[in-house]
Amino acid sequence: QAVVTQEPSFSVSPGGTVTLTCGLSSGSVSTTYHPSWYQQTPGQAPRTLIYGTNTRSSGVPDRFSGSILGNKAALTITGAQADDESDYYCVLCMPSGIWVFGGGTKLTVL
Amino acid sequence: EVQLVESGGGLVQPGGSLRLSCAASGFTFSTYWMTWVRQAPGKGLEWVANINQDGSHKYYVDSVKGRFTVSRDNTKNSLYLHMNSLRAEDAAVYYCASVPPTVTTPAVFWGQGTLVAVSS
Numbered sequence: 001q002a003v004v005t006q007e008p009s010f011s012v013s014p015g016g017t018v019t020l021t022c023g024l025s026s027g028s029v030s031t032t033y034h035p036s037w038y039q040q041t042p043g044q045a046p047r048t049l050i051y052g053t054n055t056r057s058s059g060v061p062d063r064f065s066g067s068i069l070g071n072k073a074a075l076t077i078t079g080a081q082a083d084d085e086s087d088y089y090c091v092l093c094m095p096s097g098i099w100v101f102g103g104g105t106k107l108t109v110l
Numbered sequence: 111e112v113q114l115v116e117s118g119g120g121l122v123q124p125g126g127s128l129r130l131s132c133a134a135s136g137f138t139f140s141t142y143w144m145t146w147v148r149q150a151p152g153k154g155l156e157w158v159a160n161i162n163q164d165g166s167h168k169y170y171v172d173s174v175k176g177r178f179t180v181s182r183d184n185t186k187n188s189l190y191l192h193m194n195s196l197r198a199e200d201a202a203v204y205y206c207a208s209v210p211p212t213v214t215t216p217a218v219f220w221g222q223g224t225l226v227a228v229s230s
Contacts, residue, residue: 001172036215038155045205045222046147046155051215089155091216097169099145099157099216 002026004092006102012080012109020105021072022090028071033092035073037066040087040104049088050075077107085109112136112219114206119224126196130224132189132206137219140164140184143209145216146191148202149223157216158204159191173199193226201228 003025012018022035029035037050048057050066053073065076073092077084090102118130132144145160159170159180168180179192189206203225207217 034214036217038217040155045220046217048215048218048220051213051218055213057218087154091155091157093214093216098171099160101147101155101157104154 002092002094002100004090004100004102006088006090006105008103009106009108012077012084012107014080014082014109016080017076017078018080018107019069020075020077020088020090020107021069022074022092022102023072024092029068029073029092031068033073033094035066035068036091037064037073037075038089038091039084040089041085046089080109082109112208114208114219114221116204116206116221116224119204119226121227121229122196123230124197124228126228127192127194128196128226130191130193130204130206130226132191132221134187134189134206134208137208137210139182139187139208141211144180144182144189145207145209146180146189147205147207147217148200148226149205150199150202153202156202160209160216161189196226196228198228201226 005023038046040046054066089104113135115133146158177195203223205223206221208219
Protein backbone atom coordinates (compact mmCIF):
# COMPACT_ATOMS: atom_id res chain seq x y z
CA GLN A 1 0.00 0.00 0.00
CA ALA A 2 1.26 3.46 -0.88
CA VAL A 3 2.62 5.64 1.89
CA VAL A 4 1.56 9.27 2.06
CA THR A 5 4.31 11.47 3.43
CA GLN A 6 4.11 14.71 5.41
CA GLU A 7 6.64 16.71 7.37
CA PRO A 8 6.35 15.57 11.01
CA SER A 9 6.65 19.11 12.27
CA PHE A 10 6.96 22.68 11.10
CA SER A 11 7.13 26.07 12.72
CA VAL A 12 6.08 29.49 11.52
CA SER A 13 6.23 32.95 12.99
CA PRO A 14 3.02 34.86 13.63
CA GLY A 15 2.08 36.67 10.43
CA GLY A 16 4.36 34.46 8.38
CA THR A 17 3.68 32.06 5.55
CA VAL A 18 4.18 28.32 5.67
CA THR A 19 3.71 25.60 3.09
CA LEU A 20 3.07 22.04 4.21
CA THR A 21 3.46 19.26 1.68
CA CYS A 22 1.90 15.87 0.98
CA GLY A 23 3.79 13.37 -1.11
CA LEU A 24 3.85 9.73 -2.10
CA SER A 25 6.56 7.24 -1.16
CA SER A 26 6.67 6.30 -4.82
CA GLY A 27 5.41 8.53 -7.54
CA SER A 28 4.03 12.03 -7.85
CA VAL A 29 0.87 13.54 -6.46
CA SER A 30 -1.44 15.04 -9.05
CA THR A 31 -5.00 16.32 -9.03
CA THR A 32 -6.17 12.80 -9.86
CA TYR A 33 -5.40 11.90 -6.26
CA HIS A 34 -7.96 14.52 -5.11
CA PRO A 35 -5.84 15.76 -2.21
CA SER A 36 -7.68 17.08 0.83
CA TRP A 37 -6.43 18.78 3.97
CA TYR A 38 -7.73 18.70 7.52
CA GLN A 39 -6.89 20.63 10.67
CA GLN A 40 -7.14 19.09 14.12
CA THR A 41 -6.49 20.47 17.57
CA PRO A 42 -6.04 18.12 20.54
CA GLY A 43 -9.24 16.55 21.77
CA GLN A 44 -11.30 17.87 18.87
CA ALA A 45 -12.73 16.34 15.73
CA PRO A 46 -10.92 17.20 12.51
CA ARG A 47 -12.01 20.21 10.51
CA THR A 48 -12.04 20.12 6.74
CA LEU A 49 -9.94 22.85 5.15
CA ILE A 50 -9.39 21.92 1.51
CA TYR A 51 -10.71 19.26 -0.85
CA GLY A 52 -10.25 18.55 -4.51
CA THR A 53 -6.71 19.97 -4.38
CA ASN A 54 -7.71 23.61 -3.93
CA THR A 55 -11.39 24.05 -2.96
CA ARG A 56 -11.82 25.63 0.44
CA SER A 57 -14.49 24.14 2.63
CA SER A 58 -17.28 26.42 3.78
CA GLY A 59 -16.14 28.97 6.34
CA VAL A 60 -12.43 28.41 5.83
CA PRO A 61 -10.59 31.73 5.49
CA ASP A 62 -8.70 32.44 2.30
CA ARG A 63 -5.46 32.42 4.29
CA PHE A 64 -5.58 28.69 3.62
CA SER A 65 -4.95 27.54 0.07
CA GLY A 66 -4.23 24.24 -1.62
CA SER A 67 -2.19 23.48 -4.69
CA ILE A 68 0.13 21.06 -6.43
CA LEU A 69 3.78 22.08 -6.06
CA GLY A 70 6.15 19.99 -8.08
CA ASN A 71 5.32 16.38 -7.32
CA LYS A 72 3.43 17.03 -4.10
CA ALA A 73 0.18 18.49 -2.87
CA ALA A 74 0.64 21.57 -0.77
CA LEU A 75 -1.24 23.53 1.89
CA THR A 76 -0.16 27.13 2.25
CA ILE A 77 -1.10 29.25 5.23
CA THR A 78 -0.48 32.96 4.88
CA GLY A 79 -0.58 35.42 7.76
CA ALA A 80 -0.26 32.64 10.32
CA GLN A 81 -2.16 33.17 13.55
CA ALA A 82 -1.74 31.65 16.97
CA ASP A 83 -4.85 29.53 16.59
CA ASP A 84 -3.42 27.95 13.44
CA GLU A 85 -1.24 25.91 15.78
CA SER A 86 -2.67 22.45 15.10
CA ASP A 87 -2.05 19.12 13.46
CA TYR A 88 -2.61 19.10 9.72
CA TYR A 89 -3.43 15.98 7.77
CA CYS A 90 -3.58 15.37 4.06
CA VAL A 91 -5.36 12.47 2.40
CA LEU A 92 -5.09 11.05 -1.10
CA CYS A 93 -7.39 8.82 -3.15
CA MET A 94 -5.53 5.83 -4.52
CA PRO A 95 -6.38 4.29 -7.93
CA SER A 96 -8.06 1.40 -6.10
CA GLY A 97 -10.59 3.81 -4.62
CA ILE A 98 -9.28 3.70 -1.07
CA TRP A 99 -8.12 6.80 0.76
CA VAL A 100 -4.81 7.05 2.59
CA PHE A 101 -3.97 9.71 5.17
CA GLY A 102 -0.54 11.09 5.71
CA GLY A 103 1.00 10.91 9.16
CA GLY A 104 0.21 14.54 9.87
CA THR A 105 2.26 17.69 10.44
CA LYS A 106 2.37 19.37 13.81
CA LEU A 107 2.47 23.10 13.17
CA THR A 108 3.84 25.40 15.82
CA VAL A 109 3.28 29.15 15.65
CA LEU A 110 5.99 30.97 17.54
CA GLU B 111 -26.91 22.63 9.99
CA VAL B 112 -25.25 19.31 9.31
CA GLN B 113 -25.07 17.13 12.40
CA LEU B 114 -23.45 13.74 12.77
CA VAL B 115 -23.71 11.95 16.10
CA GLU B 116 -21.83 8.72 16.65
CA SER B 117 -22.76 6.15 19.28
CA GLY B 118 -22.08 2.56 20.21
CA GLY B 119 -18.49 2.80 21.33
CA GLY B 120 -17.25 1.15 24.49
CA LEU B 121 -14.96 -1.45 25.96
CA VAL B 122 -14.86 -4.82 24.24
CA GLN B 123 -12.64 -7.87 24.66
CA PRO B 124 -10.27 -8.97 21.90
CA GLY B 125 -12.20 -11.09 19.43
CA GLY B 126 -15.44 -9.40 20.34
CA SER B 127 -17.91 -7.42 18.26
CA LEU B 128 -19.38 -3.95 18.33
CA ARG B 129 -21.74 -1.96 16.16
CA LEU B 130 -21.20 1.77 15.78
CA SER B 131 -24.00 4.05 14.63
CA CYS B 132 -24.01 7.52 13.20
CA ALA B 133 -27.23 9.54 13.23
CA ALA B 134 -27.31 12.21 10.54
CA SER B 135 -29.43 15.33 10.29
CA GLY B 136 -29.47 18.69 8.55
CA PHE B 137 -28.87 17.36 5.05
CA THR B 138 -30.33 14.94 2.52
CA PHE B 139 -28.63 11.82 3.82
CA SER B 140 -29.46 9.63 0.86
CA THR B 141 -27.47 11.84 -1.52
CA TYR B 142 -24.18 11.79 0.42
CA TRP B 143 -21.29 9.38 0.49
CA MET B 144 -20.51 8.44 4.08
CA THR B 145 -17.18 7.57 5.64
CA TRP B 146 -15.68 6.13 8.83
CA VAL B 147 -12.29 7.48 9.95
CA ARG B 148 -10.50 6.39 13.11
CA GLN B 149 -7.73 7.74 15.29
CA ALA B 150 -5.83 5.58 17.72
CA PRO B 151 -4.72 7.27 20.95
CA GLY B 152 -1.88 9.67 20.19
CA LYS B 153 -1.80 8.68 16.53
CA GLY B 154 -2.90 10.12 13.22
CA LEU B 155 -6.09 9.77 11.23
CA GLU B 156 -6.82 6.53 9.39
CA TRP B 157 -9.51 6.15 6.74
CA VAL B 158 -11.47 2.96 7.54
CA ALA B 159 -14.34 2.60 5.08
CA ASN B 160 -16.85 4.42 2.98
CA ILE B 161 -20.16 3.72 1.31
CA ASN B 162 -21.96 5.33 -1.57
CA GLN B 163 -25.41 6.82 -1.56
CA ASP B 164 -27.45 3.64 -2.01
CA GLY B 165 -25.03 1.25 -0.33
CA SER B 166 -24.10 -0.54 -3.52
CA HIS B 167 -20.41 0.40 -3.32
CA LYS B 168 -18.26 -0.05 -0.24
CA TYR B 169 -14.53 0.33 0.24
CA TYR B 170 -12.33 -0.72 3.18
CA VAL B 171 -8.78 -0.29 4.37
CA ASP B 172 -6.95 -3.60 4.08
CA SER B 173 -6.55 -4.03 7.84
CA VAL B 174 -10.31 -4.31 8.42
CA LYS B 175 -11.42 -6.21 5.31
CA GLY B 176 -13.38 -9.30 6.24
CA ARG B 177 -13.89 -8.07 9.81
CA PHE B 178 -15.73 -4.76 9.46
CA THR B 179 -18.87 -4.02 7.44
CA VAL B 180 -20.16 -0.57 6.64
CA SER B 181 -23.86 -0.14 5.98
CA ARG B 182 -26.51 2.53 5.93
CA ASP B 183 -30.25 2.91 6.33
CA ASN B 184 -31.46 5.87 4.31
CA THR B 185 -34.93 5.59 5.84
CA LYS B 186 -33.40 6.23 9.26
CA ASN B 187 -30.68 8.66 8.14
CA SER B 188 -28.16 6.38 9.78
CA LEU B 189 -24.73 4.96 9.06
CA TYR B 190 -23.34 1.87 10.74
CA LEU B 191 -20.04 0.10 11.22
CA HIS B 192 -20.26 -3.53 12.24
CA MET B 193 -16.96 -4.58 13.77
CA ASN B 194 -16.11 -8.23 14.37
CA SER B 195 -12.98 -10.03 15.56
CA LEU B 196 -11.76 -6.87 17.21
CA ARG B 197 -8.07 -6.52 17.93
CA ALA B 198 -6.07 -4.30 20.24
CA GLU B 199 -4.99 -2.23 17.24
CA ASP B 200 -8.63 -1.38 16.47
CA ALA B 201 -8.84 0.72 19.63
CA ALA B 202 -9.48 4.29 18.53
CA VAL B 203 -11.90 7.16 18.33
CA TYR B 204 -14.16 6.43 15.36
CA TYR B 205 -15.45 9.40 13.43
CA CYS B 206 -18.38 9.43 11.05
CA ALA B 207 -18.11 11.84 8.14
CA SER B 208 -20.26 12.90 5.23
CA VAL B 209 -19.47 14.03 1.71
CA PRO B 210 -21.84 16.17 -0.38
CA PRO B 211 -22.68 15.18 -3.93
CA THR B 212 -20.07 15.94 -6.62
CA VAL B 213 -17.31 16.36 -4.02
CA THR B 214 -14.39 13.92 -4.13
CA THR B 215 -12.96 13.70 -0.64
CA PRO B 216 -13.41 11.26 2.23
CA ALA B 217 -14.91 13.83 4.54
CA VAL B 218 -16.38 17.31 4.56
CA PHE B 219 -18.57 17.20 7.67
CA TRP B 220 -17.45 15.36 10.80
CA GLY B 221 -19.06 13.98 13.91
CA GLN B 222 -17.46 14.25 17.33
CA GLY B 223 -16.44 10.60 17.43
CA THR B 224 -17.05 7.58 19.63
CA LEU B 225 -14.33 5.77 21.55
CA VAL B 226 -13.70 2.07 21.09
CA ALA B 227 -11.43 0.34 23.59
CA VAL B 228 -10.27 -3.24 23.05
CA SER B 229 -8.87 -4.95 26.12
CA SER B 230 -9.27 -8.05 28.23
